Amino acid sequence: MSVKPRIAITTGDPAGIGPEIARRAAEHPDVTAICEPVVYGASTEDELLVFDRGRVSAAAGRAAYNSILRAVSDTVDGRIHAVATAPISKQAFALAGLPWKGHTDLLAHLTGSPRGVMMFYSDPLRVVLATVHIPLAEVPGVLTQPLLEEVIALTASELPRFGTLSPRIAVAGLNPHAGEHGLLGSEEDRVLRPAVAAGAARGIAVSGPFPADTIFLRAVRGEFDVVIACYHDQGLIPIKMVAFGRAVNVTLGLPIIRTSVDHGTAFDIAGKAIADSSSMVEAVKLAARLASAG
Numbered sequence: 001m002s003v004k005p006r007i008a009i010t011t012g013d014p015a016g017i018g019p020e021i022a023r024r025a026a027e028h029p030d031v032t033a034i035c036e037p038v039v040y041g042a043s044t045e046d047e048l049l050v051f052d053r054g055r056v057s058a059a060a061g062r063a064a065y066n067s068i069l070r071a072v073s074d075t076v077d078g079r080i081h082a083v084a085t086a087p088i089s090k091q092a093f094a095l096a097g098l099p100w101k102g103h104t105d106l107l108a109h110l111t112g113s114p115r116g117v118m119m120f121y122s123d124p125l126r127v128v129l130a131t132v133h134i135p136l137a138e139v140p141g142v143l144t145q146p147l148l149e150e151v152i153a154l155t156a157s158e159l160p161r162f163g164t165l166s167p168r169i170a171v172a173g174l175n176p177h178a179g180e181h182g183l184l185g186s187e188e189d190r191v192l193r194p195a196v197a198a199g200a201a202r203g204i205a206v207s208g209p210f211p212a213d214t215i216f217l218r219a220v221r222g223e224f225d226v227v228i229a230c231y232h233d234q235g236l237i238p239i240k241m242v243a244f245g246r247a248v249n250v251t252l253g254l255p256i257i258r259t260s261v262d263h264g265t266a267f268d269i270a271g272k273a274i275a276d277s278s279s280m281v282e283a284v285k286l287a288a289r290l291a292s293a294g
Helices: 018-027 058-076 090-095 103-111 136-142 145-162 187-201 212-220 232-243 278-293
Strands: 006-010 036-040 082-085 117-121 126-129 169-172 206-210 226-229 248-252 258-260
Touching: 006 018, 006 058, 006 278, 018 036, 018 278, 036 058, 058 082, 058 090, 058 103, 082 278, 103 248, 103 258, 117 145, 117 232, 126 145, 126 232, 145 169, 145 187, 145 226, 145 248, 145 278, 169 187, 169 212, 187 206, 206 212, 212 226, 212 232, 226 232, 248 278, 258 278
Parallel strands: 006 036, 006 082, 082 258, 126 226, 169 206, 169 226
Antiparallel strands: 117 126, 117 248, 248 258
């Protein structure tokens, strides 16, 4: 791209820290040097007066949804080149009568995508989540072989956009010690290994399942380019341990570029001007980089 890409920055839940970090990111010299940031949603003090800062509400949930809707629409229509989103509240969405559990499933719906997959990207570690915002008790039932095969294939096809042409993919086990040959769980033998074998048969450099208590460390040390985690916290705990504030949430499988922060709404510090905007800055920078690469 010969001119600077236009990057939408949505302000997220207006009762949280989203407006603050969105404003800071839009004004950051590292951001303005590589893109033209366009803020979507309430961001000025006057605009924020109608919301009860630090409190979950239906009004704030609806406002966050509307800003995402406009930003995605403009991106699909070509007026914007990528979207970087500030955090939303799942509870506020529910109070507003919205059925989506977060950005990932909402963006898949808005763009007509069959599946959106969440990846957390950082220099020391990259993690893809096979399942996202569901109760832990439901994970074994949702984590099917077809689902995992799809996530493996999508990861292999999308990682080259980030500079990894032939990604080495590791799959984390669901159970302790990756099931210990069936002694500690059967999902590895019934679901994970067949999905890994199917991916390898298609020429994908995927292996596993490996015990989750060591595979992320092996990836940080350079043995793998990305780890597929079976569930939300399995993947987010290690990425936040090694790269909190620097990691970027990226949605794979969309026809548009979307990045986001690696944290939540932080209602407890909303309006206090102490929120760290580092992850928001990194999210916009990565969105701009991906947009510029075409």
